[in-house]
Amino acid sequence: MRIEIRNVTKRFGSMAAVNEVNLSIQEGELFTLLGPSGCGKTTLLRLIAGFYTPDEGEIRFDGQRVNDVPPHERGIGMVFQNFALWPHMTVFENVAYGLKLRGIARAEIAARVGAVFDKVKLSGFGDRYPGQLSGGQQQRVALARALVLNPKILLLDEPLSNLDAKIRVQVRQEIRKLQKELGITTMYVTHDQEEALTLSDRIAVFNQGKVFQVGLPKDLYERPANRFVADFIGINNLIDGVVEAVETRERRLQVKTALGVWSALFDERFKVGDRCVLCIRPENAAIDGEAAADRNLVKGRITFAAYLGNTLRYDVELAPGFVFKVDVRDPWHHELLPTGSAVTLTFARASTVAIPVQ
Amino acid sequence: MKLPRTIPSALGFGVIWAFLILFVVYPLFRIFYDAFTDEAGRLTLVNFFEFFTDSFYLRSLWQSMVLGVAAVVTTSVIGIAVAFLLIRCEFPYRNLFSYLTMLPLILPPLVGVLGFVFILGRAGSVNVILMDWFGMEKPINFMYGMQGVLLVETVHLFPMMTLSVLDALSKVDPSLEEAAQGVGAKGWRRFRDITLPLTTPGYVSGALLVFIWTFADFVTPLVLGVQDLLAPQAYLNIVQFVDRRIFRMGIVISALLVLLAIVFVLAARQYVALKDYSSLTYSKIERRRLGPVERWLAVGFLTLLLVISFIPQVGVMFAAVGRGWALTPIPVVYTLEFFRQVSIETPKFIINSFVFSGLAVVVCLVVGVPMAWILGRTRAPGRNTMDALTTLILAIPGTAIGIAYIRAFNYPLPLIDIPLTGMWIILPLVLAVRRLPYTVRGSHSSLLLVHKSMEEAAENVGASKPRVFWDITVPLVWKGILVGALFSFLTSIQEASATIFLTLGGWEMMPVGIFTFYIAGSQSQAAALGVILIAMCAFSLYVVNRIAGTRVGGLFG
Numbered sequence: 001m002r003i004e005i006r007n008v009t010k011r012f013g014s015m016a017a018v019n020e021v022n023l024s025i026q027e028g029e030l031f032t033l034l035g036p037s038g039c040g041k042t043t044l045l046r047l048i049a050g051f052y053t054p055d056e057g058e059i060r061f062d063g064q065r066v067n068d069v070p071p072h073e074r075g076i077g078m079v080f081q082n083f084a085l086w087p088h089m090t091v092f093e094n095v096a097y098g099l100k101l102r103g104i105a106r107a108e109i110a111a112r113v114g115a116v117f118d119k120v121k122l123s124g125f126g127d128r129y130p131g132q133l134s135g136g137q138q139q140r141v142a143l144a145r146a147l148v149l150n151p152k153i154l155l156l157d158e159p160l161s162n163l164d165a166k167i168r169v170q171v172r173q174e175i176r177k178l179q180k181e182l183g184i185t186t187m188y189v190t191h192d193q194e195e196a197l198t199l200s201d202r203i204a205v206f207n208q209g210k211v212f213q214v215g216l217p218k219d220l221y222e223r224p225a226n227r228f229v230a231d232f233i234g235i236n237n238l239i240d241g242v243v244e245a246v247e248t249r250e251r252r253l254q255v256k257t258a259l260g261v262w263s264a265l266f267d268e269r270f271k272v273g274d275r276c277v278l279c280i281r282p283e284n285a286a287i288d289g290e291a292a293a294d295r296n297l298v299k300g301r302i303t304f305a306a307y308l309g310n311t312l313r314y315d316v317e318l319a320p321g322f323v324f325k326v327d328v329r330d331p332w333h334h335e336l337l338p339t340g341s342a343v344t345l346t347f348a349r350a351s352t353v354a355i356p357v358q
Numbered sequence: 359m360k361l362p363r364t365i366p367s368a369l370g371f372g373v374i375w376a377f378l379i380l381f382v383v384y385p386l387f388r389i390f391y392d393a394f395t396d397e398a399g400r401l402t403l404v405n406f407f408e409f410f411t412d413s414f415y416l417r418s419l420w421q422s423m424v425l426g427v428a429a430v431v432t433t434s435v436i437g438i439a440v441a442f443l444l445i446r447c448e449f450p451y452r453n454l455f456s457y458l459t460m461l462p463l464i465l466p467p468l469v470g471v472l473g474f475v476f477i478l479g480r481a482g483s484v485n486v487i488l489m490d491w492f493g494m495e496k497p498i499n500f501m502y503g504m505q506g507v508l509l510v511e512t513v514h515l516f517p518m519m520t521l522s523v524l525d526a527l528s529k530v531d532p533s534l535e536e537a538a539q540g541v542g543a544k545g546w547r548r549f550r551d552i553t554l555p556l557t558t559p560g561y562v563s564g565a566l567l568v569f570i571w572t573f574a575d576f577v578t579p580l581v582l583g584v585q586d587l588l589a590p591q592a593y594l595n596i597v598q599f600v601d602r603r604i605f606r607m608g609i610v611i612s613a614l615l616v617l618l619a620i621v622f623v624l625a626a627r628q629y630v631a632l633k634d635y636s637s638l639t640y641s642k643i644e645r646r647r648l649g650p651v652e653r654w655l656a657v658g659f660l661t662l663l664l665v666i667s668f669i670p671q672v673g674v675m676f677a678a679v680g681r682g683w684a685l686t687p688i689p690v691v692y693t694l695e696f697f698r699q700v701s702i703e704t705p706k707f708i709i710n711s712f713v714f715s716g717l718a719v720v721v722c723l724v725v726g727v728p729m730a731w732i733l734g735r736t737r738a739p740g741r742n743t744m745d746a747l748t749t750l751i752l753a754i755p756g757t758a759i760g761i762a763y764i765r766a767f768n769y770p771l772p773l774i775d776i777p778l779t780g781m782w783i784i785l786p787l788v789l790a791v792r793r794l795p796y797t798v799r800g801s802h803s804s805l806l807l808v809h810k811s812m813e814e815a816a817e818n819v820g821a822s823k824p825r826v827f828w829d830i831t832v833p834l835v836w837k838g839i840l841v842g843a844l845f846s847f848l849t850s851i852q853e854a855s856a857t858i859f860l861t862l863g864g865w866e867m868m869p870v871g872i873f874t875f876y877i878a879g880s881q882s883q884a885a886a887l888g889v890i891l892i893a894m895c896a897f898s899l900y901v902v903n904r905i906a907g908t909r910v911g912g913l914f915g
Contacts, residue, residue, distance in 0.1 A: 051536055072542030084533035088555040097551070098541030149541060 001075070001152040001185050002027055003048065007057035010043055017043040019209035020057070025187065026201075030179050032188040034196040035206030036232070041189045042157055044206070048187060049155050050074050061152070072098075077146030078155040082162060083138045085130035085145075092126035095145045116144045119178060136167045143175070147182070154179065154186040160195065172199055193233045197221065205229050226358050230279045237282065237324050240357070243274045253354055259318050262296040263349040269356065276354045280347050282327040287314065287337070289346030296352060300324065302341045312336055316345060370728055371738060377725050378747055381791050385762035386616060386754070392765055393613035397602065405610045414586065415607075419614075422573050422588040425507060429572040430565050432512040436663065437519025437564065442549075443660065444520070445527050448645040449653045455660045459517045459524065461667050464895040466852035468869050469888035471510050471581045472876060473670025475501055476677045476885070483676075483687040490687075506582045511572045513667055518571075519564040526560025527553070559630040566626045566753070570619050574755025577854055577873065588615065589757055596761055596859065609765065612758040619753040627749070671892065677885035696886035700871070706864065707871040707887060711894075714786045714867055715850035719797075721790035722846045726797030727839055733798070734805040752795045756855030763788055764859055782865045788856050793846035800842020804835040841902055848898040851891065 003025040010018040017040045025031045033041035046052050048059060050071035058065050066074055085094050092113060099109045117123045120140040130138055139159060146154060159175070160168045176199050179186050190196050196203050197217040205212045205220065205228070213225040224230035230238060241255035241262070251266040255278055264278055291297050303323065304315035312328040314337070326345060328334055337343065396402045409415050443449070444456050465473075477483050478500040485497035500506060530553060538552045554561075576589035585594065588611055595608030648656055678696055680689020701708060732738050733745055767778035778784050808831055816826045854869035861870050868891045875884035 049540065051539070070544075071536075071540050072544070076540070078537070078540050080533045080537060082531065082533060084531065084537040086534055086537070086552060086556075088558070097538070097543070101542045101547065145537070145541070 001062050002060075003031075003153065003185065003187070004060040004063075005044070005048070005057070006060070008044070008047060008054045008059060009056040010040075010047055010052055011055050016209050018047065018054075021209075021211055023204055023211065023214065025185060028183045028185055029201045030176065030186045030188060030199060032190060032196045032200040032203045033206055034190060034193060034203050034233075037191055039206045040209040041191075041206045043209075045155050045157055045187060045189050048153070049076055049078050075149075075152040076155055077149060077151035077153070079139075079142045079146050079157065079159045081158040083130075083142040085138055085141055087130055089129075090126065091122065091128050091130065091133070091141050094130065094141055095148050098145070098149050112148055113144075116148045119147070119181075120144045120174075135163045136171055139163060139171055140174075143178075147184075152185065154184050156186065156188045158189055158191070160190070161192075168195075175199070197233075205232060207232070223353060224279065224355060226355055227277055230277070230353075230355060235282050235325055237280045237285075239278045239280075239322075241276055241278055241354075243270045243272055243276055243354075246270060246272055252349055255354060259298055259322070260296075262298075262352060263294075264352040264354040265350060267354055270354060275357045277357055279353045279355060280324075280351065282313070282325040283329065284351035285324070285326045285345050285347040287316075287326055287328060287343050287345060289344065291346065294349050295346040296349065297344060297346045298324075299342070299344050302337055302339055302343060305336050305339055307331060307336055314343075316343060318345075371732070374725055374728055374732070375740070375744075378744070381787060382747060382751060385759065385766035388766040389609055389613045389616065389758065389762045392606065392609045397606075405606060409607065409610050409614070415588075415591070415611075418586050418588045418591050421504070421586055425504060425511075425587065426569040426573040428508055429511045429515060430568050432508065433516040433519040433568045434561075434565065436512065436516040438523050438554075438561070440516070440520045440660070440663070441523035441527055443656050445524055446646060447652075447656065448647045449656045451657065455664065458660065458664060458667065459520050460899060461517055464892055464899055465514070465667075465670060466854070466869060466888070466891055466895065467510075467514050467575065468577050468581075468852075468854050468872055469674055469891060470514050470670040471578050472677070472872070472881075472884060472888060473673030474506070474510055474513075475581065476673035476881075477669045478506075481684060482673075486685060487687050502583045504584060507579050507584055507587075510578050510582070511568075511575065513670075515568045515571060518567050519561075522560045522564030522567070523557055524560075526557035529560075530556045562626050562630050566622055570622060570753055570755065573618070574615055574757050574855070576757055577858075581876065589755070592757055592761065593858075596764070609761060612755075612761040615755050616758045616762075619755060619758075620750065623749060623753040674885045674888040674892070677881055678889045679886075680882070683882075696882045697890070700875075700883050700887045701890065707866055707868045708890065710785075710865060711851045711867040711891075714782075714789060714865075715847050717783075717786035718789035718793060718850045719843050719847045721786060722794055722797040723839070723843055725790070726794050726842070727801050729794075729798050730801035730805055734802050735810075748795045748798050751791065756792060756853065756857075757859075759788060759792060760856035760859030763856070779860060780862070782862075784860055785857055785865055785867070788860060789850045789853055790846075792853060792856060793850050796846045796849065797839070797842040800845065801835065801839045804838025805831075807838075808834045837905060841905055844898060844902045844905070848895055848902065851894060851898075 003023075005021055005023040008018055008021045009016055019040070021044060023031075033044060035041045043052065047054055050066070050069060053067060058067050060066065061074065086097070089097065095113050095116060096109050099112060104112075113126070114123070117126065120143050122137070122140050122144055125133065125137065125141075130141065133141065139162075142159070156175070160172055163171060172195060188196075188199060197220075200217055202214060202216055203220055204214045207228050213220060213229045215223075215225075220229060220233055224233065224236075227238065230236045239257050239259065239262075241257035243253055244256045244261060245254035246266075247254065248266070253264045253266060253270055253276075255262050255264050255276060257278065262278060270276060289295065289297075298318055300316040300318040302314050303317045306313045308331075310329070310331070312331045312334060314326045314328070316324045316326055318324050324345065393405055394401055394403070396404060440455075440458060444452065444459075475482065479485070480497045480499065480502070482501075484500070485494075488494045489497060500509070534556065535548060535552055538548045543551060574589050576587075576593040579585065579587050579590045580593065584590065592608050592611040592615065595604045595611065598604060676689055677683060679692050679694065681691040681693040681695070683689040729744060729748070733741055763784065764779060767784060770777050778787075812834075813826050813830055816830045817823070821829060851867070852869060853867075854873060857867060858870055858873065861867070866874065868887055872884045872887045872891070875881070875887065
């Protein structure tokens with residue numbers, strides 16, 4: 001089922017938790033709302049679920065306006081952050097409750113619950129109470145309860161945040177596999193950007209009730225549209241500058257920063273004299289690289305060095321108070337440089353992205 | 359398992375256990391011993407045989423059970439409805455109505471009965487109005503009989519139910535209900551399948567309280583002329599000192615009361631332990647705004663309840679200030695004479711109440727706060743037994759404790775040659791034992807809020823154990839302790855059941871004074887004393903609320 005969100009606003013008091021949001025989610029897509037806590041992503045999810053009604057705008061499922069449709073008539077299945085399993089019912093009763101309300105015959109209930117249990121690998125747990133299950137198992141019960149009603153849309157509100165790190169990775173793969181198998185349109189809310197990048201077909205980055213960027217995981221990471229996205233997703237070095245030249249033929253910008261003139265990827269939005277922010281990912285900078293035509297070069301001094309197992313991470317001070325983060329892969333073949341070493345940094349023009357100051 | 363390390367703490371531990379054994383375990387043991395022996399001290403079941411073959415006692419037992427169940431039903435319906443309205447719905451004057459839950463705390467049960475009689479009795483205001491103005495021939499019997507007992511108990515006890523359910527209801531995680539809404543459970547169905555089962559623990563403790571209270575209350579039935587219930591039988595059998603056999607039957611009955619209370623508490627505990635789902639935190643709940651008709655119904659229902667709940671207060675007030683009030687809806691001649699009589703002329707009621715209740719609170723603090731600390735902060739052996747004893751005290755009827763004390767402390771003490779029952783100190787002692795659970799729970803629950811790591815952090819930066827206690831723990835828990843203590847005081851000055859058995863001439867506290875005045879036919883004096891008692895309770899409650907700033911619901915559970 002397609003979901004369209006048009007100019008939706010939801011206020012609590014004078015604060016707009018969701019502010020004129022427009023989104024459109026495709027059939028079968030796993031769409032993630034990503035943002036810091038309190039950014040309004042859960043509010044939007046609850047608007048779609050029907051627990052809140054929008055103050056303005058409309059929500060459409062397959063073109064049908066659903067603003068005033070109660071939650072249980074929307075054909076959604078929801079998994080809550082704390083799972084919200086009813087502690088006084090067994091696992092079976094939890095999953096079967098929605099079917100029971102619909103007056104479905106016992107035998108059919110048993111069959112449908114059994115089928116869902118197979119899907120989420122819960123067979124044999126039906127007679128237990130939620131309190132007797134591990135976090136991962138509870139999570140699967142919550143998922144089974146949402147799926148047993150054959151929803152057209154699956155809503156997941158930070159479903160992994162109550163799980164241990166290792167289980168989280170495992171469950172997140174299971175969720176993704178199941179979602180693809182069922183081809184069910186899914187909306188996923190999380191504040192964990194790694195989770196969002198690995199799971200999603202597309203991601204909407206949320207902040208202060210607004211959508212800051214919508215795109216494929218790769219686009220968000222490599223081509224952030226604004227400073228918030230560049231800063232929120234992954235680690236980034238951000239340097240303010242002014243566009244000095246737009247070299248259309250070479251497909252590059254020349255940007256004057258406090259640390260010198262750097263070349264950046266061409267972007268037709270910019271004119272000479274525009275202010276911009278340059279973003280360079282730590283893994284794209286090299287220490288003591290060679291000067292080259294397609295690389296920017298800057299000198300600095302190491303102020304902090306850390307060994308992370310799969311990475312060496314350095315803080316390089318380029319100017320007083322200006323620190324540039326550099327990740328060096330493959331520590332097996334590199335020695336950790338001592339703090340205080342003078343180094344030369346280089347990074348490719350092709351990985352130097354200019355974004356508007358906004 | 360770790361024993362208290364230092365000698366002083368071991369000593370303190372010993373003193374507390376000695377107190378509990380001497381004043382809780384031993385007296386209870388004593389009535390059981392009496393119930394299972396004959397005059398010569400031989401073990402026998404003949405007393406119980408006598409009880410269970412006597413058709414009058416059997417009928418009393420049956421009627422007591424029926425009354426208890428009926429009170430649970432009526433208080434459940436009203437109590438749950440009120441709790442649900444107050445916490446889940448938004449309507450005009452909601453805050454005002456929430457004071458309904460406080461009413462019984464400022465209305466001592468004994469005063470409640472009197473007030474009802476003045477307004478709804480055979481010659482009460484309502485019957486006077488019905489006969490004079492509407493030409494009714496005979497008065498309607500609202501009060502004298504089981505229906506009256508049930509009415510008084512319901513009005514007195516439904517707020518306890520409301521508080522228990524309120525507490526449980528506000529701890530239900532809202533996402534559990536939303537999840538139900540998501541799969542299509544609406545309105546009443548969702549309430550029945552999800553919300554109500556989740557409040558089970560709170561509800562069960564409330565129901566237990568109502569049942570045991572109704573079951574063990576002898577004052578209300580006696581004032582209303584109902585004698586064929588178990589508790590009044592216990593009282594009547596004990597206070598007649600003529601026939602040894604009947605006296606022993608009184609003991610047997612009180613042993614039965616204790617036994618039933620213990621059975622019910624254990625059963626409830628078992629049940630609640632299975633079903634304790636409540637999160638520790640109170641969740642924020644969005645109140646549903648009621649539609650115009652619903653709103654009108656809610657306000658109407660609660661107003662009616664409020665009016666009925668206020669009948670006793672109005673009744674005693676009129677009776678206290680009316681001279682020769684009879685055969686008119688309200689008094690014709692007003693006077694303050696009765697107040698003068700019960701306060702200035704004979705000040706012993708008020709003075710005794712303050713002194714005994716004050717001393718009881720001191721004992722509660724000295725014993726209860728360390729108990730709370732032992733329960734909350736140590737792994738001392740016997741903690742669970744101590745916890746169970748605290749719950750048990752809450753459940754044991756005052757009637758039974760009073761009788762148990764008469765039997766247990768009737769022996770002359772060495773050196774002074776006077777039995778404990780012959781010294782007034784027994785009253786503060788019995789009050790302290792009865793109210794100990796409030797202090798323990800109040801202190802314990804506030805101790806739970808002080809996370810152990812806060813204390814460990816202080817130790818970590820170099821504070822010694824006593825310093826940690828004074829600098830970190832005490833500032834964080836004193837409020838809870840004080841509220842628990844004040845609550846113990848508030849309920850001590852209302853106590854009538856246990857003290858009636860132990861009071862000798864000159865030791866009368868206010869409730870006993872009210873009871874004896876009323877039984878002796880001095881209704882006006884009884885009412886005046888009742889008004890003073892209500893005023894004192896209201897003031898104590900006001901202080902509790904100012905300090906605590908919240909409800910005191912958790913203390914009942």
